[in-house]
Every structure is written in C-alpha cells, then in structure tokens.
Amino acid sequence: MKDKLDIIKLNKKAWDNVAKTYNKEFHEEIHALFNYFCELLPKEGYILDLGSGTGLPYSKLLIEKGFNVLGIDLSSEMIKIAQKNVPEANFKDISMTDLNYNEEFDGIFSSYSLLHLNPQLFKETAKRIVQSLKKGAFFYLCLNGPWIDGADLDNDVIIKFKGENMYSRPYSKEEILNIFSPLGLKLLKFEKEIITSETWGKENMNTYIFKFE
Numbered sequence: 621m622k623d624k625l626d627i628i629k630l631n632k633k634a635w636d637n638v639a640k641t642y643n644k645e646f647h648e649e650i651h652a653l654f655n656y657f658c659e660l661l662p663k664e665g666y667i668l669d670l671g672s673g674t675g676l677p678y679s680k681l682l683i684e685k686g687f688n689v690l691g692i693d694l695s696s697e698m699i700k701i702a703q704k705n706v707p708e709a710n711f712k713d714i715s716m717t718d719l720n721y722n723e724e725f726d727g728i729f730s731s732y733s734l735l736h737l738n739p740q741l742f743k744e745t746a747k748r749i750v751q752s753l754k755k756g757a758f759f760y761l762c763l764n765g766p767w768i769d770g771a772d773l774d775n776d777v778i779i780k781f782k783g784e785n786m787y788s789r790p791y792s793k794e795e796i797l798n799i800f801s802p803l804g805l806k807l808l809k810f811e812k813e814i815i816t817s818e819t820w821g822k823e824n825m826n827t828y829i830f831k832f833e
C-alpha cells in the first residue's frame with residue numbers, strides 16, 4: 621500500500637460504500653477546541669472543511685456561525701449527502717492530495733481526515749494546505765495519536781470499518797510538529813483526550829490549532 625493511487629483508491633471505495641449508513645448512524649460530540657478555533661476566525665471568513673464527510677456536524681456548524689464554507693471530500697457519495705445536509709455550503713469531490721489553492725482561506729478545518737494519508741502523502745498535502753492559507757490564518761487538525769510512545773506507526777494501517785478495508789494511521793505530536801513547523805505554522809494549542817464512540821470505539825484524540833505566521 622505504498623503507492624499513492626492505491627491508498628486513495630482504497631479509501632474512496634471504502635467511504636463511497638459506507639456513506640449512507642455513516643450518515644444515519646454517526647453522531648459525534650463536538651470537539652473541545654472547535655469553538656476556540658471559530659473564535660479566532662474573522663467574521664464571515666472563508667473556511668475549508670477538509671474531508672468534510674456528510675457535512676455533519678462541522679460544515680453545518682461553521683455555516684451556523686456565519687462563515688462561508690467549502691467542503692471537499694474524496695468520496696462522491698459523501699459529497700452528495702453533504703450537499704443535502706448543508707445546502708448553504710459548497711462541496712467538491714476531490715482528494716485533498718490534489719488541493720490547489722493559493723492564499724485563499726481564513727481557516728482550514730480537518731477532523732479525522734488527514735489520518736487517511738500515509739506519511740509521504742501527508743507531507744505533500746501539508747504543503748498544499750499551507751499554500752491554501754492566507755497569512756495569519758488558522759489550521760485546525762484533529763486525528764488519532766499513538767497509544768504507545770515509540771510504537772511502529774506503520775503497522776496495522778489497513779483497518780476494517782463496516783466491512784470495508786481502508787488506510788488509517790495515527791500520527792505522533794512529534795511527527796505533526798516536524799511536518800508543519802518548518803512550513804511556518806505555529807502551534808497555539810494542543811489537546812489530547814481519550815474518547816469512546818459507538819462508531820470507532822476508544823481513540824486517543826489529538827487536536828492541534830496552528831496559526832500561519
């Protein structure tokens with residue numbers, strides 16, 4: 621699964637196939653730092669929801685807070701659902717690995733989407749994310765961290781979710797800072813929380829808020 625196409629293709633098929641049940645079943649508590657992130661953003665700012673899924677809850681909440689929202693997702697099935705769930709936002713079915721914007725967004729929000737990339741794709745996409753941010757803009761990143769320090773994080777990266785194989789990898793705080801700090805992102809806040817959901821079980825949730833300086 622080292623090849624770019626393989627991972628993207630595998631995850632697209634998996635998310636297309638689970639989209640309808642995910643939309644019905646998925647109810648999540650709002651992440652603790654979501655409101656903190658929103659308060660940093662300018663009024664009516666332009667926000668990219670990266671891997672926006674069904675648009676619920678986050679694209680919808682961003683719209684309700686008065687922001688202009690573009691959601692992108694690899695899965696065209698997820699995008700169709702998101703367009704119905706949040707008609708006030710714009711959605712596009714593209715992979716974040718093909719993100720191609722130039723200093724456009726006041727904020728980029730990524731909840732549990734970047735963990736679907738392997739380290740090489742992650743690093744390439746990180747550059748595209750930073751390129752898409754205006755100077756002074758903010759980046760919200762939420763994904764799983766490892767359970768054990770020093771564990772081999774490239775083991776067991778193909779997970780089974782609702783009968784579908786998909787790529788998903790935890791990232792340590794050290795890896796995340798090594799990727800984003802040299803690109804000019806300054807860490808404003810970090811929070812680690814053990815969460816349990818019916819959909820995913822127990823997770824070591826790591827949330828980062830960065831500013832592009």
Ligand SMILES: C[S@@+](CC[C@H](N)C(=O)[O-])C[C@H]1O[C@@H](n2cnc3c(N)ncnc32)[C@H](O)[C@@H]1O
Pocket residue numbers: 628631635670671672673674676677678692693694695698714715716717730731732733736
């Ligand atoms: C766990 S869901 C999270 C959805 C939403 N962000 C949330 O927090 O509720 C992961 C989402 O990331 C999307 N995704 C996976 N790989 C992607 C990629 N390369 N580009 C864009 N979206 C991707 C999936 O299609 C799926 O909708």
